[in-house]
Each structure stands twice: as structure tokens, then as C-alpha cells.
Amino acid sequence: YKHLRFKPSKTKVRREKTKKAIVKIYNDSHQLYGSPKIAEILHKHGIKGCQKYVYSIMKEANIKPKYLKHKIKTTISKGNDRKLHNLLKRQFNPKDPDSVWCTDITYIWTEEGFVYLTSVMDLYSRKIVGWVMTRNMEAAKVLECIEIAKRRRGIKKPLVIHSDRGVQYTSEEYKNKTEGMERSYSRKGNPWDNACIESFHSLIKREWI
The missing domain is CATH 3.30.420.10 (Ribonuclease H-like superfamily/Ribonuclease H)
Structure with missing residues (x-):
């Protein structure tokens, strides 16, 4: 019955919530955004997390930004x-x-x-x-x-x-x-x-x- 009494800590719950948010932003960016941009978006929308914190979660989730080749034009010139x-x-x-x-x-x-x-x-x-x-x-x-x-x-x-x-x-x-x-x-x-x-x-x- 030990596992029935166990509750995840507030820190773990917060980290899981932030992780879901990071993965969502990452996928919505077509896997282009890295930790600096994602941290900026999180901050703008009221979710705490510095760049290093975001980077650690991205590493944990095994996601990293794809970099566009130089010859590809951006959407807005x-x-x-x-x-x-x-x-x-x-x-x-x-x-x-x-x-x-x-x-x-x-x-x-x-x-x-x-x-x-x-x-x-x-x-x-x-x-x-x-x-x-x-x-x-x-x-x-x-x-x-x-x-x-x-x-x-x-x-x-x-x-x-x-x-x-x-x-x-x-x-x-x-x-x-x-x-x-x-x-x-x-x-x-x-x-x-x-x-x-x-x-x-x-x-x-x-x-x-």
C-alpha cells in the first residue's frame, strides 16, 4: 500500500507541467525553437523557468532544435x-x-x-x-x-x-x-x-x- 500513499512533490509536479509546456511549444515551432526562445515564451505566459532549467528539461526529454540550412529563406524577409x-x-x-x-x-x-x-x-x-x-x-x-x-x-x-x-x-x-x-x-x-x-x-x- 506504500505506493497508494505516495504523492509526487510540488517540485516534481511543476517540472512535469513545465515539461509538457516545453514539448508543446517545441512541436508548435516545427521543432525549431531552442531553450532561449522557449524560456522567453514561458516567461511571457506566466510559467517560471530560466534558460538553464528549460535546457535541462529539453535534454531530459531528448529534444533539441533543428537548424535551418543557410540557403532556406525565412518566412519574413x-x-x-x-x-x-x-x-x-x-x-x-x-x-x-x-x-x-x-x-x-x-x-x-x-x-x-x-x-x-x-x-x-x-x-x-x-x-x-x-x-x-x-x-x-x-x-x-x-x-x-x-x-x-x-x-x-x-x-x-x-x-x-x-x-x-x-x-x-x-x-x-x-x-x-x-x-x-x-x-x-x-x-x-x-x-x-x-x-x-x-x-x-x-x-x-x-x-x-
Whole structure:
């Protein structure tokens, strides 16, 4: 009966939870992300773990990043980057409702693994006007979220829609669907350029989940 009384320690439970999260992020990146990037994502989404800790778990799980050959082009070239302008420039107080929307995707950990929450916020009211929760981060889900926001607000389009530079927001599918809107993008490595919705996502994970 000894094994019936045994309970894993909190440290072991935490490590197993983190391990599942790491494997999920690793697979979602097509096995490209290493410990630095995965540690960054974990931190962003409220799961503690320094790079060395993540590395030790990846080693334990026998997973390591695949490195792209030099000749393979990345999804977003430097030329495309120059076309992505930050029109918002941290002006988070528009004068009219539904004139500026911002959107973002975040990870949420569940007992069955990660799910992805896509949200659209009206910067004037700070209200979430559309959201979708899915098991993947396809561009189609982002577009679905935007369409939901349009229907709820009874408008054809906002004047400006702001996002980060994730592949979902720089895809041709996204550009075609948002034609007629002014697309604004955060600068590289500047989550503060999309601070309002980033803060909202952090808040719900910190206080509500």
C-alpha cells in the first residue's frame, strides 16, 4: 500500500507541467525553437523557468532544435520588414470608438496542454470586441476573430488595426482580408508597442486562470 500513499512533490509536479509546456511549444515551432526562445515564451505566459532549467528539461526529454540550412529563406524577409510600419506609435487614446483596434495571440496552459487565445481590443473603450480560442495559431483563426469583432460592433472595418509581427499577421491571407484597413505593426522586440492588449492577456492569466 506504500505506493497508494505516495504523492509526487510540488517540485516534481511543476517540472512535469513545465515539461509538457516545453514539448508543446517545441512541436508548435516545427521543432525549431531552442531553450532561449522557449524560456522567453514561458516567461511571457506566466510559467517560471530560466534558460538553464528549460535546457535541462529539453535534454531530459531528448529534444533539441533543428537548424535551418543557410540557403532556406525565412518566412519574413528583411525587405518585408521594412514595409511593416508602426502607425500607432503608442498613441493608445484614439478620439473615436472603433477607429483603432489592436490584436494579439497568447498561450494559455490547461490540463490538456496549451490552447491559443486570439483577442481584438477597441483601444477607445479598452473593450474586447472579439475573441477566439483554438488549439493552433493559424492565420484563419485570427481572421475569424476579426470577423467576429466586425459583426459585434456592426462595422465594416476599423480605420487602423495594430498587431505584432507574427507570421499570422504578416501572411498574405491576413493582408487580403484586411484590405482597406491601415495595418500597423509593433517594432521588432517591442511588446510595449502593443501594450494594452499585451497587458490584458497578462492580467487574465495572472488573476483569472
